[in-house]
Amino acid sequence: EAQVTQNPRYLITVTGKKLTVTCSQNMNHEYMSWYRQDPGLGLRQIYYSMNVEVTDKGDVPEGYKVSRKEKRNFPLILESPSPNQTSLYFCASSRGTGVGYGYTFGSGTRLTVV
Amino acid sequence: GENVEQHPSTLSVQEGDSAVIKCTYSDSASNYFPWYKQELGKGPQLIIDIRSNVGEKKDQRIAVTLNKTAKHFSLHITETQPEDSAVYFCAASRAITGGGNKLTFGTGTQLKVEL
Numbered sequence: 001e002a003q004v005t006q007n008p009r010y011l012i013t014v015t016g017k018k019l020t021v022t023c024s025q026n027m028n029h030e031y032m033s034w035y036r037q038d039p040g041l042g043l044r045q046i047y048y049s050m051n052v053e054v055t056d057k058g059d060v061p062e063g064y065k066v067s068r069k070e071k072r073n074f075p076l077i078l079e080s081p082s083p084n085q086t087s088l089y090f091c092a093s094s095r096g097t098g099v100g101y102g103y104t105f106g107s108g109t110r111l112t113v114v
Numbered sequence: 115g116e117n118v119e120q121h122p123s124t125l126s127v128q129e130g131d132s133a134v135i136k137c138t139y140s141d142s143a144s145n146y147f148p149w150y151k152q153e154l155g156k157g158p159q160l161i162i163d164i165r166s167n168v169g170e171k172k173d174q175r176i177a178v179t180l181n182k183t184a185k186h187f188s189l190h191i192t193e194t195q196p197e198d199s200a201v202y203f204c205a206a207s208r209a210i211t212g213g214g215n216k217l218t219f220g221t222g223t224q225l226k227v228e229l
């Protein structure tokens with residue numbers, strides 16, 4: 001089944017403790033992206049990657065890191081999480097970056113930083 | 115950058131009625147407008163999209179209209195059913211420097227279809 005898999009689904013952590021949220025897609029998609037979803041703010045882009053070893057900042061990149069060493073994986077790293085990073089996170093992938101390419105989203109990771 | 119406004123934030127309709135969700139965008143360079151449906155506990159799923167060279171697109175009970183001049187686009191759901199209850203997001207896409215396209219989302223509409 002074509003899908004984007006995120007892990008974990010739920011995570012509670014303490015301020016300052018490094019964590020990684022994994023994302024993997026099995027569709028051979030070139031484009032991958034991370035979003036955070038907050039009430040009243042919709043989906044905001046954190047980072048995106050147009051191909052292996054090519055990453056760039058989205059609208060809210062502060063406090064996050066990403067890497068794209070393989071086409072299928074695009075982990076999100078929080079080096080020193082803070083409570084304002086408590087949110088619902090989604091990874092998405094797309095076959096290309098041209099007009100008309102729809103995104104496939106993962107099921108989300110709900111992160112709580114205390 | 116692009117700004118996408120979406121209204122209403124919540125919408126309650128009776129089963130069988132129609133529902134309309136409206137979005138406006140600010141950047142005239144945006145040329146692709148997808149709509150996503152997010153069910154509880156799941157990620158958003160693409161349900162319909164429209165390109166800037168088309169004024170209307172229909173897929174069974176769902177239709178999207180685009181007014182480029184006014185920078186408005188809308189989602190229309192007819193004969194609503196309980197399974198249409200979800201959060202709906204509009205989005206606008208435009209080309210960005212360095213290649214690729216940037217997708218900017220609206221803030222979402224919680225649709226509730228009541229029996």
